[in-house]
Amino acid sequence: MIGERIKRAREAAGFNQRELAKMAGITAMAISKYEREESTPSSGVLLALSKALGVRTEYFFRHTEVELEEVDYREHEKIPLKEEKKVLADVLEQLERWFELEQFLPVPWSVPFKLPKGLPAKINDYDDIEDLATKLRHVWDLGLGAIPELVDVLESKGIKVFITRYDGHKNFNGLTARVNDAPVIVVGKHWPGDRQRFTLAHELGHLVLKGRLSENIDEEMACHRFAGAFLAPKEMVFTLLGNKRSWLEPQELNILKQDWGLSMGGWTYRAFNLGILTKKTFGELWGLFNKNGWKEKEPEPQYPQEKTSQFEQLVFRALAEDIIGESKAAELLGMSVIDLHQYRKMESPNVVRHQ
Template identity: 30%
Template structure:
């Protein structure tokens, strides 16, 4: 029976023979929509757990060093989250007031794998998309490896916010499992904004009253969506609730809710490919040996190790002002717009 299942789904026999990692149920956090079905959540959970098992094993086998992240305890307010975001920058080796040039690489240098995620259908084939999910994070314990995964990196600003949000879960929630999922998501949103746009720089850049054109320029600079910048302003009380709603309505009326002006290229992970190469040679994730030893479907294993070479980052060391230059040519596409009305907590 197992041989028949393996043949039908492309799953190696070793998948059924290895003991899964002991990953407690409450150490996996999602960034998802409220409409996500129970079945889909279970499928995502199972897939992320398998990815965690592979990444944790590779981290141990190749001897990857891991940075020690700050860990929140007890009840938190906004100032606590701002402080923890600053301490996280310290732990990651990033200046507290600088632009986060490449968030994915920063996490990976700290020993936190960041992987794209896909689901497999019943035939073991990759599905085109995951509906209702943005990202996930998981950990086994405060001293053990952790993992960040993201779904659908069509825009770099969304990808970066999702990764920062999941990093927030790793900092804020391993020792605070008693809080509600809703509060955990709100805290992770606040943390993501604080990590990507430090408080003092936000006060300087987001002085009210600002227009959408100015948000476009800041998006190019910080690699953060215009909508996330609006919420950052709200969290810091630079603007009030009514102005926040007005700005979101402007964006909705312009059709920018899912397609904002100013392109931020998706970032590309590298750590998993590096570890796979060290462990299995140049063939890495394409190797049947890797699939058998790690006990993971070859298609799924390959999805965790994307090809090198795609465009990445908002303002890389090689081209530090690329997106600012792009914005200059787009400025007429980001007009001043009258105030309207909208509610959102989207980053």
């Protein structure tokens, strides 16, 4: 039991056995034995391991067993196995804390994910995705305007969203998975906000479009189209850009990006997909993006990053209602009890959290 937990925390932290041994001041052989359950670490060793791994000692005794199912990356974005392990271990750790919290919570506090009825059953053409995205916005009461916090919207619909710090690999944008029938969307921490939002909307596209696409439709392209249409609905794009344009100014695209959280490149694609730009003009504009390196990194200022807030809010709600105590709250939030206490009393806004 403890061995499995040590291994999971080690992989989440991205260490091999030797590296961890060095940090914790023990031998690699000892780590190997703990992980294979051939010996049990003393409490002193557990403390050293918890420090090295950035987890609290309770972590090693946690019983929640969580398994991710149907893990799915964006196509063409295969990441090395070692990186994948880190991402998955990090997500599992965050999920475990979620499930531990949920064990305490009254049922009405959470919303199970349900796709709304009345969405088009079959998508035969990429243009059909426009209406589907608008319809989803409508049933979710999002209107047609910009979505300020996309993570909040997804969380409020019962989707579990995690932001992983292990997104160092350039090919990793995000992934979807399922756990106990709830959809999970994971996005990398270090990307600019507009890129995170596009990934989130793209992954939402996978959830929504599943089973609806006719054979001639490529799922990845469909999800890209969905992401653009969900973040900036067709009607608004026509209002903001006009029906036909001979060129789009980069600064114009930047202003729209800052208002809507859709990248300059995303707006360019919207204009092309909706026939506002001709293929030729789109090609010229995209050439400019290429030449300036904006496909990799768009010009400053970057759009603010997304953050998750539901988990922390629920921890404090449970604390307020005496459903959990400070020690459990601290454990769930990955803080020391002293830090949690100060944070709770609004005395310290910047406590250092493990996560």
